[in-house]
Amino acid sequence: MQLFLEIGKYCRLLYEAIRSATEFKTYRKNLFSEMVKTGVDSLGIVSLAGFFTGAVLTIQTSYQFTSALIPKSTIGAITSQSMIIELAAVISGLVLAGRVGARIATELGNMRVSEQIDALESMGFNSVTFLVIPRVIAGILTFPIIYMATAISGIIGGAIVGYMTNTVTTYEFMEGARLYFFPWDVAFGVIKSFVFGFVITSISCYKGYFASGGAEGVGYATTRATVLSCIYVLLSSFVLAALLL
Amino acid sequence: MLEIKDLKKSFGDTLVWDNVNLTINDGTTLAIIGKSGSGKSVLMKHLNGLMYPDSGNVLIDGRNLNDLTYVDLRIVRQKFGVLFQGGALFDSISAFENVAFPLRYFTRKTEKEIRDRVMSCLEMVNLENIGDKGTSELSGGMKKRVGLARAIVLEPEYLLYDEPTSGLDPETSDEINDLIIHMSKNLSITSVVISHDMHSVLRVAEFAAFIDEQKLSWYGTIDELKKSDNKRLMEFTRASEYQI
Ligand SMILES: Nc1ncnc2c1ncn2[C@@H]1O[C@H](COP(=O)(O)OP(=O)(O)O)[C@@H](O)[C@H]1O
Ligand SMILES: [Mg+2]
Numbered sequence: 001m002q003l004f005l006e007i008g009k010y011c012r013l014l015y016e017a018i019r020s021a022t023e024f025k026t027y028r029k030n031l032f033s034e035m036v037k038t039g040v041d042s043l044g045i046v047s048l049a050g051f052f053t054g055a056v057l058t059i060q061t062s063y064q065f066t067s068a069l070i071p072k073s074t075i076g077a078i079t080s081q082s083m084i085i086e087l088a089a090v091i092s093g094l095v096l097a098g099r100v101g102a103r104i105a106t107e108l109g110n111m112r113v114s115e116q117i118d119a120l121e122s123m124g125f126n127s128v129t130f131l132v133i134p135r136v137i138a139g140i141l142t143f144p145i146i147y148m149a150t151a152i153s154g155i156i157g158g159a160i161v162g163y164m165t166n167t168v169t170t171y172e173f174m175e176g177a178r179l180y181f182f183p184w185d186v187a188f189g190v191i192k193s194f195v196f197g198f199v200i201t202s203i204s205c206y207k208g209y210f211a212s213g214g215a216e217g218v219g220y221a222t223t224r225a226t227v228l229s230c231i232y233v234l235l236s237s238f239v240l241a242a243l244l245l
Numbered sequence: 246m247l248e249i250k251d252l253k254k255s256f257g258d259t260l261v262w263d264n265v266n267l268t269i270n271d272g273t274t275l276a277i278i279g280k281s282g283s284g285k286s287v288l289m290k291h292l293n294g295l296m297y298p299d300s301g302n303v304l305i306d307g308r309n310l311n312d313l314t315y316v317d318l319r320i321v322r323q324k325f326g327v328l329f330q331g332g333a334l335f336d337s338i339s340a341f342e343n344v345a346f347p348l349r350y351f352t353r354k355t356e357k358e359i360r361d362r363v364m365s366c367l368e369m370v371n372l373e374n375i376g377d378k379g380t381s382e383l384s385g386g387m388k389k390r391v392g393l394a395r396a397i398v399l400e401p402e403y404l405l406y407d408e409p410t411s412g413l414d415p416e417t418s419d420e421i422n423d424l425i426i427h428m429s430k431n432l433s434i435t436s437v438v439i440s441h442d443m444h445s446v447l448r449v450a451e452f453a454a455f456i457d458e459q460k461l462s463w464y465g466t467i468d469e470l471k472k473s474d475n476k477r478l479m480e481f482t483r484a485s486e487y488q489i
Contacts, residue, residue, distance in 0.1 A: 026350070110336075118295050119333040123347045123399075124323040126315075 039142030108208025
């Protein structure tokens with residue numbers, strides 16, 4: 001019962017957001033700063049996560065393929081394809097569920113409990129237009145870029161580790177990566193990152209926007225936002241794979 | 246004129262308001278007094294549609310809030326300036342920008358006109374030197390004063406104050422009291438002051454409404470309040486004389 005109430009409230013918030021999405025000039029300024037905070041500021045951490053994921057993949061693959069019959073380029077193919085299809089999107093999604101989700105829920109939660117949202121509404125603003133829309137749009141627009149940055153750093157990470165451990169030359173690695181590069185895989189990853197961007201930001205906005213009960217309530221909302229974001233990233237990744245692959 | 250008719254409100258199982266009727270005439274200052282947790286803030290939030298009654302009506306200049314679309318409600322809300330309990334300043338922008346905020350979005354003023362208007366509002370609350378200070382650098386009393394400057398910047402007809410003096414030292418409280426009096430006398434604003442500070446109430450208000458046990462248990466002028474022999478009201482006023 002509680003669950004249905006929550007879903008209803010979440011959908012109403014989204015409905016309100018979509019309905020007022022045309023009031024572009026109200027949230028133009030916020031959209032820009034949100035894209036910086038969600039996108040640009042996250043590039044460092046996701047690149048790092050991508051780099052090490054690619055590195056580990058390369059080491060593991062070469063560890064598992066000991067047979068001399070398998071060409072070395074296969075390592076590059078497996079690393080890059082795994083990054084592009086699944087890992088780059090999911091890893092960056094999970095990292096950002098923590099980073100972006102927690103930030104959004106804390107920001108909006110604080111604004112709720114200190115009555116800043118009430119103040120916005122009292123002035124005659126639509127607080128959803130003002131606060132929720134720019135955050136969700138920023139998520140949808142920047143996540144694909146973040147996904148690509150993660151995938152590229154993963155491939156670079158794999159190539160560098162392959163070279164440093166003398167398991168595969170950079171040339172062989174890149175040859176494998178190129179041979180098994182399919183544009184559809186990238187499209188799939190981009191679609192996934194769109195969905196993750198939407199899921200993470202909308203859930204976190206929802207949790208923050210309806211936070212209650214002082215500082216403790218904000219903490220609770222933040223925890224729920226990150227946990228739910230992680231769960232729904234994994235869930236939607238599964239659903240998309242089942243639907244699209 | 247603000248009218249509350251047969252208002253009932255509960256949150257889950259807790260009944261907060263059971264059948265309230267209250268009229269606030271133009272140009273007057275009404276104090277709503279009562280213990281903390283008695284529902285004063287909830288009542289205030291019904292006046293500009295931040296909350297809706299479970300049953301009953303709220304009328305603003307004769308227009309029923311229940312009948313308004315959200316777009317119309319947002320226009321009606323601009324008749325109100327609200328000073329929230331902690332000031333509710335936007336903490337991502339400076340004090341100056343907080344006051345300028347409604348002007349930037351709801352008027353077509355030039356940068357210079359905005360500057361002039363903000364400065365004159367800040368002067369009114371004696372904070373003309375606040376400059377570009379961030380909100381975290383301000384004391385509690387300063388936050389409330391900036392909040393008040395922001396509340397009056399669009400020249401509202403009604404001002405709602407949620408515990409304007411709570412948490413302040415007596416001297417700062419008196420400054421705020423002077424400001425409230427100034428706003429209602431010089432700008433002829435209709436004011437609703439929510440408070441449990443009787444010293445402040447006696448100074449600023451013309452009428453008082455005392456809430457007790459989910460109801461408006463007493464209503465009258467300040468002179469009547471001083472002479473009243475309502476037992477619960479006397480207990481409340483006496484208790485608040487000893488509090489700081
Ligand atoms: N949004 C809300 N959800 C649930 N309960 C609320 C909400 N706002 C206020 N209450 C409850 O209503 C009662 C009155 O609160 P309030 O109006 O803030 O009191 P006060 O007179 O101190 O301003 C309290 O018991 C409070 O817990
Ligand atoms: Mg209160």
